[in-house]
Amino acid sequence: MNRPRADKDTAQRILEIATQLVQTRGFNGFSYADIAARLQVTKASLHYHFASKAELGRCLIERYESEFVAELDAIDGDANAEFDKLRRYARIYALALDNSRMCLCGMLAAEHGTLPEPMRQAIQHFFDVNERWLARVLEQGRARASLRFAGAPREVAAMLVGALEGAMMLARSYDDPRRFARAADRLLAELELAQTPAAAPRKVPRGR
Amino acid sequence: MNRPRADKDTAQRILEIATQLVQTRGFNGFSYADIAARLQVTKASLHYHFASKAELGRCLIERYESEFVAELDAIDGDANAEFDKLRRYARIYALALDNSRMCLCGMLAAEHGTLPEPMRQAIQHFFDVNERWLARVLEQGRARASLRFAGAPREVAAMLVGALEGAMMLARSYDDPRRFARAADRLLAELELAQTPAAAPRKVPRGR
DNA sequence: GTCTATAGGTGGATAGAC
DNA sequence: GTCTATCCACCTATAGAC
Numbered sequence: 001m002n003r004p005r006a007d008k009d010t011a012q013r014i015l016e017i018a019t020q021l022v023q024t025r026g027f028n029g030f031s032y033a034d035i036a037a038r039l040q041v042t043k044a045s046l047h048y049h050f051a052s053k054a055e056l057g058r059c060l061i062e063r064y065e066s067e068f069v070a071e072l073d074a075i076d077g078d079a080n081a082e083f084d085k086l087r088r089y090a091r092i093y094a095l096a097l098d099n100s101r102m103c104l105c106g107m108l109a110a111e112h113g114t115l116p117e118p119m120r121q122a123i124q125h126f127f128d129v130n131e132r133w134l135a136r137v138l139e140q141g142r143a144r145a146s147l148r149f150a151g152a153p154r155e156v157a158a159m160l161v162g163a164l165e166g167a168m169m170l171a172r173s174y175d176d177p178r179r180f181a182r183a184a185d186r187l188l189a190e191l192e193l194a195q196t197p198a199a200a201p202r203k204v205p206r207g208r
Numbered sequence: 209m210n211r212p213r214a215d216k217d218t219a220q221r222i223l224e225i226a227t228q229l230v231q232t233r234g235f236n237g238f239s240y241a242d243i244a245a246r247l248q249v250t251k252a253s254l255h256y257h258f259a260s261k262a263e264l265g266r267c268l269i270e271r272y273e274s275e276f277v278a279e280l281d282a283i284d285g286d287a288n289a290e291f292d293k294l295r296r297y298a299r300i301y302a303l304a305l306d307n308s309r310m311c312l313c314g315m316l317a318a319e320h321g322t323l324p325e326p327m328r329q330a331i332q333h334f335f336d337v338n339e340r341w342l343a344r345v346l347e348q349g350r351a352r353a354s355l356r357f358a359g360a361p362r363e364v365a366a367m368l369v370g371a372l373e374g375a376m377m378l379a380r381s382y383d384d385p386r387r388f389a390r391a392a393d394r395l396l397a398e399l400e401l402a403q404t405p406a407a408a409p410r411k412v413p414r415g416r
Numbered sequence: 417g418t419c420t421a422t423a424g425g426t427g428g429a430t431a432g433a434c
Numbered sequence: 435g436t437c438t439a440t441c442c443a444c445c446t447a448t449a450g451a452c
Binding site for chain 4: 031032033043044047051052053
């Protein structure tokens with residue numbers, strides 16, 4: 001979006017490769033040399049497109065967020081029931097995991113302490129966007145009596161984002177994507193109105 | 209425990225400093241030079257106590273787990289009600305956050321993709337210990353009718369560990385420890401039997 | 417836009433004196 | 435146990451030719 005000059009294809013390919021590297025190894029876990037090797041160019045060429053690693057990092061988050069927003073729009077476009085929207089939201093995370101990837105911003109959140117300020121702000125913005133979207137779905141679900149929860153929608157949204165990011169992280173370190181699916185199913189089941197809460201036991205069975 | 213020779217005080221101080229560095233910057237975010245500077249010794253001295261960074265990392269996790277287990281034992285020793293145990297469990301995380309620290313193993317879980325195998329196994333072991341402890345508390349709570357949840361205790365435990373780790377990570381990147389407290393309160397409130405589920409709204413109020 | 421070459425720094429790690 | 439000195443690999447980044 002705000003890259004000045006540049007062969008767009010190359011810049012895009014750099015971003016794709018770097019995104020995958022951050023999602024699997026973290027921002028401090030890869031170097032320009034890694035990108036250069038996969039793209040079959042020299043490190044110097046990369047600096048033409050992204051002057052510094054900090055700048056590359058910022059662009060990485062912006063691109064990731066806009067692609068994420070596109071997926072949220074797609075969910076809204078299909079105009080599903082609120083519970084289905086939540087399931088499809090969780091599925092975005094699940095699909096990343098199937099490629100052994102963490103959420104880009106979840107990964108960066110862990111590295112928060114070492115990141116330059118512009119990246120920190122971009123990460124917060126990503127989570128804000130996620131929480132606002134979730135809060136809107138939750139609010140609608142409550143209004144239409146399809147979802148059930150206590151307190152402010154935004155607060156439930158904040159809990160959900162954290163819980164899904166955490167579930168993702170643990171699933172990755174157990175190398176077991178189903179671990180994420182089980183946690184996500186359980187978190188969402190709490191919000192489903194259909195259940196008789198006092199007799200909840202059969203709502204989330206052992207398997208998945 | 210299995211350090212061969214060594215001035216124990218120095219080794220312990222190295223571990224303390226390194227623990228704090230990992231909790232704030234991650235395993236890939238600090239170097240022997242950082243420890244050396246804070247301890248006022250040279251990098252070479254550190255290698256006397258911990259031959260390699262991978263070895264240091266493994267010891268870090270072992271020490272962290274044994275201190276964590278000691279805290280869990282302390283909770284069991286006080287023989288509280290199950291819900292109080294869960295609250296005190298969450299409080300361990302909250303206290304770390306107040307010192308701007310992530311859980312050591314939560315941090316390392318994010319860096320999983322870059323860590324040597326012995327560290328990966330130690331991290332999984334830490335989470336297993338946590339989940340087993342939580343599952344036992346949950347099981348007792350259900351038996352004594354003080355807690356309410358659907359499905360297998362171990363599965364709820366796995367969800368809780370992930371959710372708390374994730375909440376911690378997000379709270380840190382928002383630089384707002386209360387964000388963790390709100391998420392934790394909400395997660396635990398779901399388990400409390402006392403509430404009338406259909407009229408749950410007043411159980412988790414806006415503030416904290 | 418991509419290259420070669422290189423600067424200037426830091427990474428983990430070792431040898432050997434004290 | 436701690437030091438000095440050093441190794442070599444790697445890091446981000448720049449200069450300047452093509």
